[in-house]
Amino acid sequence: ETGVTQTPRHLVMGMTNKKSLKCEQHLGHNAMYWYKQSAKKPLELMFVYNFKEQTENNSVPSRFSPECPNSSHLFLHLHTLQPEDSALYLCASSQDRLAGMNEQFFGPGTRLTVL
Amino acid sequence: DQQVKQNSPSLSVQEGRISILNCDYTNSMFDYFLWYKKYPAEGPTFLISISSIKDKNEDGRFTVFLNKSAKHLSLHIVPSQPGDSAVYFCAASPISIQGAQKLVFGQGTRLTINP
Numbered sequence: 477e478t479g480v481t482q483t484p485r486h487l488v489m490g491m492t493n494k495k496s497l498k499c500e501q502h503l504g505h506n507a508m509y510w511y512k513q514s515a516k517k518p519l520e521l522m523f524v525y526n527f528k529e530q531t532e533n534n535s536v537p538s539r540f541s542p543e544c545p546n547s548s549h550l551f552l553h554l555h556t557l558q559p560e561d562s563a564l565y566l567c568a569s570s571q572d573r574l575a576g577m578n579e580q581f582f583g584p585g586t587r588l589t590v591l
Numbered sequence: 592d593q594q595v596k597q598n599s600p601s602l603s604v605q606e607g608r609i610s611i612l613n614c615d616y617t618n619s620m621f622d623y624f625l626w627y628k629k630y631p632a633e634g635p636t637f638l639i640s641i642s643s644i645k646d647k648n649e650d651g652r653f654t655v656f657l658n659k660s661a662k663h664l665s666l667h668i669v670p671s672q673p674g675d676s677a678v679y680f681c682a683a684s685p686i687s688i689q690g691a692q693k694l695v696f697g698q699g700t701r702l703t704i705n706p
Contacts, residue, residue: 480634518593519635519680519696532693566634570692578692579625582634 480583482567488589497552497586499567508550511566557590594618595683597697610668612700614681621683626666629678671704
């Protein structure tokens, strides 16, 4: 596997279910991100992890719970979601440097539908 | 309030001609600007970037221009090819002393190259 992988690619869940999204990066990066893309809206940053530590929570509801056990893996745990949470969830990674632009590399995304 | 705006949801260009995609931003703290390209069922892929100390960056058929006083950037693709048909996202980031950068994305412009 190369680059950034995400599983599952598609997920349908009820509002009472608990599920998890998984992201894995094979690039040796140390920063990982979760984004949400709703229909006709820009990508919205949800969470940032830098060296496994969460450095950003962009006012995300607590029904979304991230977990970063190591620099290569990132999870998004979902519980009691609402239909309006249906969206494309994208994971990204980048190499943390103190100076300069660190382009982010994205996975293919998980298309989530909440019924 | 949207800090990065792409006001054209779609653009259609003849093959071989120049494609010009535009992006405006409001936050004067943004220091890095990037363009991403997205095909259906794939995550965004990094295309080209520019820092605020430059006004132009070129990479093959792709050139990004930055006008800081107008808070405007544009992506020029010349000559346009059918494989360039995709959704293009503009993104911006403030300089980050901690490394992991928070990208703010525009809504995207769907570019179609007609043979």
